[in-house]
Amino acid sequence: MCKILFKILFGLFYLAYQLWALDFKGEGTTPTNLVISWEPMSHPNPDLHYRVYWKRDFLTHDWNIEDISNLKQNHIVIENQPTFVRYLIKVVTVNQLGESNSTFKAVYSGQGLPIEAPSNLTSTETTSKSTILHWNPVSRKTINGHFKEYEIQIWNNIESDIRKLYVENFYTSELLITDLRSDAVNFVRILASNRKFQGSASETIEIKTPSHQGTVQTFDAFPLGSSALLLRWTQPIVVDKLKGYKISYEEIYGYSYIQSKPEWTLDIDNPQTNEAKLIDLRPDTKYRVRIAVNRGDSEVEKYVIERRTNSNGSIKPDPSTFAWKLLDSNNDNTTIKVIWMPNVDGRPGLNFIVNYRIKGSSVWSSTNLITTDTSVVIPELPLNQVYEFIVVSVDGEYKTESQIREISTHIEASFLTITNVILIAAAIILILSIFVGIFWRVRK
Known part of the structure; x- marks a missing residue:
C-alpha cells in the first residue's frame, strides 16, 4: 500500500x-x-x-x-x-x-501611421537668436502606437540644411529655441512619431530674426547651490547709447504652463557689468531667464535661455578663485572690491565670505555672508600695507577656503598698474619721437 x-x-x-x-x-x-x-x-x-x-x-x-x-x-x-x-x-x-x-x-497589436499633425504652430518673443514655439498636441488616439517624440525641423533662407530638435514628452506644447540664424528668415515645422512610423508635418511657419548686433553676444546661467543662478553675459557689439541691462525670470510649471509673465526683476544701470545673481529660487526647477539691453528707449533686444536649479541639499563647495580692484583712495585709506569667482563647472557653493588681515597679524576680519551678489566692497583699509585675503565659498553648513592672496595698498604698487605702465611707456615713446624729430631738423 x-x-x-x-x-x-x-x-x-x-x-x-x-x-x-x-x-x-x-x-x-x-x-x-x-x-x-x-x-x-x-x-x-x-x-x-x-x-x-x-x-x-x-x-x-x-x-x-x-x-x-x-x-x-x-x-x-x-x-x-x-x-x-x-x-x-x-x-x-x-x-x-x-x-x-x-x-x-x-x-x-501593431502600430500604424500617425494620422494627425500638431496644429496651430506659432512663435512668440522672437529675438535675433531665439524664439518660443507653441503648438497644440495631437490626440493620443491618432498616434496609432506608442508615442515616441515630437520632431521639430528648422532651416533658413541662407542655409538649406535641416536641423532637428526632439521633444519626448507627449504633453509638451511649447519649446524655447536658442540657435536660430540671425538676420534671416527661419522656417519651422513639427510632426509627431510613434516607435515605428513618422506622421505628417504641420504647416511651415516663417520666423524673421533681426540682426544680433544689438543684443548681448552670449548669455548663460550656472546653478549655485540649489536655490540660485549665476548669470553671465558679454557686452553687445553695438554699445551706442548703452545704459545697462534689464533681467527677468519666471518659473516653468509642468510641461508648458508658465507663471504669469513678470516685470523686469533686475535693473542694472552699469553698462560694464557682465554678471548677476538670482536668489531664493526653488530647487530642481526650470526657469526661463531673459536679459534685455537698455538703451533708454522702449525697443529692447532680448536674449532668452532656460536653466534648471540643482536638486535640494547642500554639498561641500570646491575652492574658488577671486579677483580684486583698488577703488577710491585718500591720503590714509583705500577701498578694495573683491569679486568671487566660484567653480561653476564643479561644486560652486551658494554664497561667500571674505576674510582679510594685515600680513603678519594674527587677527582676521570678515565680511558678512554675501548672499545677493558676487562681489563685495571693503572700505577704509589703511594705505601702505600688505593684506592677506581669503574667499570662503559657503553652501549650507559647508565651507571651503580659497588660497591666500596678497594685496598691496602701497601707493607705488597701486600706481604702477598695467594701465599706468602702458600709459607711461606710450608717453616716453612720444617724447623720444619728438626729440628725434627735432634732432633731424637741426642736422638738416
Whole structure:
C-alpha cells in the first residue's frame, strides 16, 4: 500500500515538475497583426504542449485558446486585427495535471501611421537668436502606437540644411529655441512619431530674426547651490547709447504652463557689468531667464535661455578663485572690491565670505555672508600695507577656503598698474619721437 501511495505521489510530483513557467510577450509587427512569442522549453517533454490565450481587453470579449503540440514552435501570428489596440495574452505549458502557473499580460497589436499633425504652430518673443514655439498636441488616439517624440525641423533662407530638435514628452506644447540664424528668415515645422512610423508635418511657419548686433553676444546661467543662478553675459557689439541691462525670470510649471509673465526683476544701470545673481529660487526647477539691453528707449533686444536649479541639499563647495580692484583712495585709506569667482563647472557653493588681515597679524576680519551678489566692497583699509585675503565659498553648513592672496595698498604698487605702465611707456615713446624729430631738423 505504501509503495502504491509513493508511486502516486511521485507521479504527481513529476507531472507538476514538468509544468514550466514560460517567458512570453506580444506585439504587432505590422499595423494589422499581433505576434505572441515565447521561449521554448530547453528540454521538451512529449507529455507536454503549449496553450496560448488571447482576447481584446474588454469584459465582453471571449478568450481565444490555441493548443500547440510542436514543442519547438515559439510564436503564433494573429492576422486581421485592428491597429494598436490592447490585448490580454498568456502562454502556459499543459499536461495531464493541468496548466503551469502564469499571469496575463497586457500588450498591443501593431502600430500604424500617425494620422494627425500638431496644429496651430506659432512663435512668440522672437529675438535675433531665439524664439518660443507653441503648438497644440495631437490626440493620443491618432498616434496609432506608442508615442515616441515630437520632431521639430528648422532651416533658413541662407542655409538649406535641416536641423532637428526632439521633444519626448507627449504633453509638451511649447519649446524655447536658442540657435536660430540671425538676420534671416527661419522656417519651422513639427510632426509627431510613434516607435515605428513618422506622421505628417504641420504647416511651415516663417520666423524673421533681426540682426544680433544689438543684443548681448552670449548669455548663460550656472546653478549655485540649489536655490540660485549665476548669470553671465558679454557686452553687445553695438554699445551706442548703452545704459545697462534689464533681467527677468519666471518659473516653468509642468510641461508648458508658465507663471504669469513678470516685470523686469533686475535693473542694472552699469553698462560694464557682465554678471548677476538670482536668489531664493526653488530647487530642481526650470526657469526661463531673459536679459534685455537698455538703451533708454522702449525697443529692447532680448536674449532668452532656460536653466534648471540643482536638486535640494547642500554639498561641500570646491575652492574658488577671486579677483580684486583698488577703488577710491585718500591720503590714509583705500577701498578694495573683491569679486568671487566660484567653480561653476564643479561644486560652486551658494554664497561667500571674505576674510582679510594685515600680513603678519594674527587677527582676521570678515565680511558678512554675501548672499545677493558676487562681489563685495571693503572700505577704509589703511594705505601702505600688505593684506592677506581669503574667499570662503559657503553652501549650507559647508565651507571651503580659497588660497591666500596678497594685496598691496602701497601707493607705488597701486600706481604702477598695467594701465599706468602702458600709459607711461606710450608717453616716453612720444617724447623720444619728438626729440628725434627735432634732432633731424637741426642736422638738416
